Amino acid sequence: MKEIINISLWIIALVLIIVGLSFANKNKLYMQLSKPVIDIDYNSENRFIDETDVLKEIIHNPQDTSKYLYAFDVTTIEERLKNNFAIRDAQVYKTVDGKIVAWVKQNRPIARVINHKNESFYMDEDGYLMSLSEKYTARLLVINGNVKPSYNQYYKKNLSQLDDSLATKTIIDELYQLAQLIDNSEFWKAQIEQVYVNKELEIELIPKVGNHIIVLGKPEHMEAKLNKLYYFYREGLSKTGWNEYSEINLSFNNQIVCKKNY
Incomplete structure (x- = not known):
């Protein structure tokens, strides 16, 4: 008899707990929203x-x-x-x-793109396009010139995973790779302010320091070309001066061709 009473008490206690929890949960559901x-x-x-x-x-x-x-x-x-x-x-x-x-x-953009129709948008660090903000304008590397892609054409695509045939026609994926290389280097972020794509889809860089244009040429082996330019800056321009040349051409294999300022 005593065991039956104990079991009954446990059952009653369990029921009361369940009812209490249900009531508490219901109260939580019907709580007024406070400030997020x-x-x-x-x-x-x-x-x-x-x-x-x-x-x-x-x-x-x-x-x-x-x-x-x-x-x-x-x-x-x-x-x-x-x-x-x-x-x-x-x-x-x-x-x-x-x-x-x-x-x-x-989101963190790494470059601002201005295409050939003067449409402007950002390129973020993950390879996606971002629309501009009415609230804030970021000071970033500018990519412009003969840039064909539009925002609506690419904003849902990852630029690092484009189909080869589509990427070849636009070089948008190479521009993203170049923007990444510049963004990942404190030196290049401080030195390069503009990437220009000419009519032949060759790339030129406009530096912040120095009265010269940097010709990268075709969008290939860009990291090696930037490394070559870095050593030229360190071993060459540091001695001759930053305004010695009007053009530094890195498009040739195993050499740097420069035009002097006159």
Whole structure:
């Protein structure tokens, strides 16, 4: 008899716990949304987005603030945030005290492209195109000249994984590789301000220091050409002066051809 009473008490206690938890969970679901907690990892000095922009993706209109917590789907919010051109990654979750927490990592562009139709957009570090921001203009390497690709043509594609036939016609993937090489070097980031594509789809570099043009030629072996230029700067121009030449041509094998300023 005593054992039956003990079992009954355990059953009653278990039922009360389940009911209590269900009631607590229901209360949480029907909690009013409090102000979302927003954390932005800017990943660079650029400021394409701020808390207001993230908040607009979470709460589309002022009436949403009166909704209960259950009405906000964090997966949908995450997708909206990730579809924002300026956002590289996002994580959204709900807390037990009725808050929505959003962590956002901002995209980092490495170059600004101005195509042959004067359309302008960014190229990010992962090889995707970004539209310009009305809020902030980044100071970056500029790629211009005979650049055919448009933003709408390539913004969903990864430039490092283009089909060979498509890439060959546009050299957009090589331009991305060159922008990466420049971005990964503090020296070249400080020295190269412009990449120009001429009518023959050959590449020229405009430096920040020195009264000369750097001719890379065809978009091939670019890392080797930059290494060759670096040693020429260190061993040659450091002695003759940065304004000695009007052109430094790296397009020939195993040699550097220079034109003097007169």
